[in-house]
Amino acid sequence: MKSRQRVVMLVDCQSFYASVEKAEHPEYKDRPLVVAGDPERRSGVVLAACPLAKAKGVKTEDRLGEAYAKCPELVVIRPRMQRYIDVSMLITDIYKQYTDLVETFSIDEQFLDVTGSMHLHANTPEELAHLIQTHVKAATGVYIRFGIAENKILAKTACDNYAKKNPSGIYTLTKEMLPETLWKLPVSEMYMVGRRMTRHFTVMGLPTIGSIAKTPLAKLKQMMRRKFGKNSDIQAELYWRIANGIDDSPVRPGTHQVAPKSVGHMMTLPRDYGTIEEIKVVLLGIYIKTCVHKGSNLLILWRNNIFQVV
Numbered sequence: 001m002k003s004r005q006r007v008v009m010l011v012d013c014q015s016f017y018a019s020v021e022k023a024e025h026p027e028y029k030d031r032p033l034v035v036a037g038d039p040e041r042r043s044g045v046v047l048a049a050c051p052l053a054k055a056k057g058v059k060t061e062d063r064l065g066e067a068y069a070k071c072p073e074l075v076v077i078r079p080r081m082q083r084y085i086d087v088s089m090l091i092t093d094i095y096k097q098y099t100d101l102v103e104t105f106s107i108d109e110q111f112l113d114v115t116g117s118m119h120l121h122a123n124t125p126e127e128l129a130h131l132i133q134t135h136v137k138a139a140t141g142v143y144i145r146f147g148i149a150e151n152k153i154l155a156k157t158a159c160d161n162y163a164k165k166n167p168s169g170i171y172t173l174t175k176e177m178l179p180e181t182l183w184k185l186p187v188s189e190m191y192m193v194g195r196r197m198t199r200h201f202t203v204m205g206l207p208t209i210g211s212i213a214k215t216p217l218a219k220l221k222q223m224m225r226r227k228f229g230k231n232s233d234i235q236a237e238l239y240w241r242i243a244n245g246i247d248d249s250p251v252r253p254g255t256h257q258v259a260p261k262s263v264g265h266m267m268t269l270p271r272d273y274g275t276i277e278e279i280k281v282v283l284l285g286i287y288i289k290t291c292v293h294k295g296s297n298l299l300i301l302w303r304n305n306i307f308q309v310v
């Protein structure tokens with residue numbers, strides 16, 4: 001018997017910290033704004049940029065000096081992490097009015113499984129997404145985007161690669177659409193693939209997401225072993241599953257943030273940082289790589305805002 005197909009959503013808050021600040025500072029509504037560590041020092045790092053600032057070329061992780069060079073009229077606000085956490089929880093509570101299956105993925109991203117509850121609120125997943133989008137905007141001023149699919153990895157892919165570029169902020173991706181959509185994209189666009197892996201895959205003759213998907217798993221393992229040794233089988237399977245949109249992991253309500261076992265990253269700071277607030281800001285700007293065994297699935301998270309393992 002075929003089980004009913006799930007309806008999973010990955011919901012992302014646009015320019016989250018910047019959106020919270022803009023909602024609370026109506027005087028900056030039409031001005032380019034960033035949230036950045038230590039506006040006094042031009043060496044601070046941009047943690048979030050509003051769409052107006054992004055339109056001027058300002059990017060997350062720009063040094064403040066660079067950001068000012070691109071946009072001299074920039075409004076710079078110090079991060080207020082506690083406030084963002086509070087708003088994030090408020091948004092989570094709104095999601096919980098639509099389904100009890102809400103899983104925190106990061107401070108500004110949540111997974112929702114609405115398979116069982118959708119028809120209480122709407123006729124289609126897109127209609128429900130639009131309803132929640134309007135609700136959250138009215139309650140918090142934050143604009144949210146939806147990737148909709150039958151599982152978490154496809155929902156995440158739908159959001160990152162398509163919903164963010166879609167005027168409605170809502171995009172549904174089915175497995176049948178993969179050959180015409182995701183598979184055509186360069187491997188650099190694939191979830192979990194950074195610059196280093198993009199290079200490796202290109203050298204291996206796998207330039208697109210589709211080329212990874214269509215390589216038989218055993219062959220991909222073999223190719224990766226040649227490059228990375230025996231222990232790369234799990235990684236090969238992870239990439240292969242992502243490329244093929246395969247993921248049977250459930251949306252787990254109440255997933256907690258757990259500190260990763262180890263963090264390998266170094267950064268030279270312009271001075272000593274003494275207070276916990278300053279240190280937080282530094283940590284927030286650092287990319288965090290971590291990997292965790294989750295039953296049969298290996299999930300490696302690559303986040304630049306909070307420590308998190310699900």
Ligand SMILES: [Mg+2]
Nearest residue numbers: 012013015108
């Ligand atoms: Mg976001």
